[in-house]
Amino acid sequence: MRGTAPGFSGSLKLITSADFLGEGAPSGARRGRLYRLETPVGSLLRICPAFSDYASWHKPGSLGCALDATPACGVLRQLPEPLIQSPVGPMNSSTRSHSHVIGMWLMASVALAFASHDAISKTLILALPVIFVAWARYLVHTVIVTGAILRKREQGAFRSKRPWLHLLRAAVLLADSLTFLFGLTHVPLAESTALVFLAPAFVTILSPLLFGIKADRLQWLSVIVGFVGVLVVINPTGDGFSLWMLFPLATAFFFAVYQLLTQLAGESDSPSVCSFYVGVFSTGLLSVVVPFYWASPSLSQCLLLLVLGGMGLSAHFLISKAYSFASSAVLAPLGYLQIVFATVYGVLFFGNYPAMTSVFGMLLICVSGLLVYARRTSAALSS
Numbered sequence: 364m365r366g367t368a369p370g371f372s373g374s375l376k377l378i379t380s381a382d383f384l385g386e387g388a389p390s391g392a393r394r395g396r397l398y399r400l401e402t403p404v405g406s407l408l409r410i411c412p413a414f415s416d417y418a419s420w421h422k423p424g425s426l427g428c429a430l431d432a433t434p435a436c437g438v439l440r441q442l443p444e445p446l447i448q449s450p451v452g453p454m455n456s457s458t459r460s461h462s463h464v465i466g467m468w469l470m471a472s473v474a475l476a477f478a479s480h481d482a483i484s485k486t487l488i489l490a491l492p493v494i495f496v497a498w499a500r501y502l503v504h505t506v507i508v509t510g511a512i513l514r515k516r517e518q519g520a521f522r523s524k525r526p527w528l529h530l531l532r533a534a535v536l537l538a539d540s541l542t543f544l545f546g547l548t549h550v551p552l553a554e555s556t557a558l559v560f561l562a563p564a565f566v567t568i569l570s571p572l573l574f575g576i577k578a579d580r581l582q583w584l585s586v587i588v589g590f591v592g593v594l595v596v597i598n599p600t601g602d603g604f605s606l607w608m609l610f611p612l613a614t615a616f617f618f619a620v621y622q623l624l625t626q627l628a629g630e631s632d633s634p635s636v637c638s639f640y641v642g643v644f645s646t647g648l649l650s651v652v653v654p655f656y657w658a659s660p661s662l663s664q665c666l667l668l669l670v671l672g673g674m675g676l677s678a679h680f681l682i683s684k685a686y687s688f689a690s691s692a693v694l695a696p697l698g699y700l701q702i703v704f705a706t707v708y709g710v711l712f713f714g715n716y717p718a719m720t721s722v723f724g725m726l727l728i729c730v731s732g733l734l735v736y737a738r739r740t741s742a743a744l745s746s
Contacts, residue, residue: 390433404689435463454546466689469681470697476678478704481556482712485547487664492656493544496668497537498649503672505642512635523640524631532624532637533644539617540645546610556705557725558611563735564589565619566631573623584732595720605720638676699729 487496547555564586570576597608628637707716
């Protein structure tokens with residue numbers, strides 16, 4: 364799941380800034396902001412801490428779930444008793460169940476879109492240089508995002524308070540994309556996808572270093588399970604082992620760093636600005652070297668490049684819509700359907716049948732990620 368961090372569906376309005384004592388807040392980071400999220404189905408209040416705490420607090424089924432894991436203002440902490448004022452009245456169990464079903468279908472579509480994106484990428488890089496494919500993808504991304512921002516006609520829409528942070532994000536995202544694409548030239552699609560899903564484990568490892576957030580035993584257990592799954596998938600002592608399998612692992616690491624940097628960037632800039640700058644900087648950096656890897660794609664390849672650039676953005680739009688219908692506790696496990704879809708694509712289009720040991724390793728990686736989400740859900744309910 365490579366790409367810019369998803370935005371949210373709805374408008375976010377700053378009500379006030381105030382001092383508060385955030386649990387686990389590092390020294391000197393006591394500031395917080397009170398926001399109101401307006402959505403098509405209602406509104407609620409949220410506190411956005413001035414520090415970035417990776418763990419998000421939410422209650423399954425809350426209308427504020429659209430803001431979970433988004434760069435709108437870092438990570439949001441929900442008030443103990445959220446204020447929900449819905450024009451259609453309180454959500455009953457039937458309405459909530461229907462909303463969850465819609466969100467789940469949307470999230471399944473997201474998994475399919477990302478798997479399709481990676482399958483198209485593999486098809487293209489088997490015929491075109493990796494650098495050229497990556498450059499074309501980010502060029503299409505930048506054009507679409509720029510057009511969307513210009514359409515809003517907002518004054519200062521392209522202004523960023525932290526442009527150098529976006530340059531760093533772009534460099535990390537480029538490393539993420541290139542390591543994945545180069546690895547994909549030699550590693551089957553299913554195994555590559557599964558290894559990238561180790562990113563939550565890397566986030567658990569990096570969060571204490573970057574934000575001073577201590578991981579508990581369950582989170583460290585998830586890290587151990589995830590790395591055991593990786594060892595099973597790559598099977599370093601087996602005949603099928605290749606150093607190319609380390610590339611998707613590097614992708615997972617860079618994606619984790621990118622997620623954390625996006626949280627920092629989101630504290631000062633909107634999701635559209637974050638997406639715009641990462642596209643511009645990535646395209647600019649690749650434009651320096653792409654002349655040395657220039658290719659003349661066929662008409663069908665040009666169409667696939669256009670689809671590739673638009674599909675990633677479409678997937679992130681679907682993410683924001685899905686999180687407006689259901690919480691991350693409901694939706695997060697469905698993200699692992701991407702591994703299933705990637706396996707199907709690998710069998711149908713590339714003739715790659717994963718070994719049973721690889722399948723077992725993939726399951727362990729999935730369990731690792733689900734343990735992380737289980738911990739977040741437990742923290743949300745206890746709060």
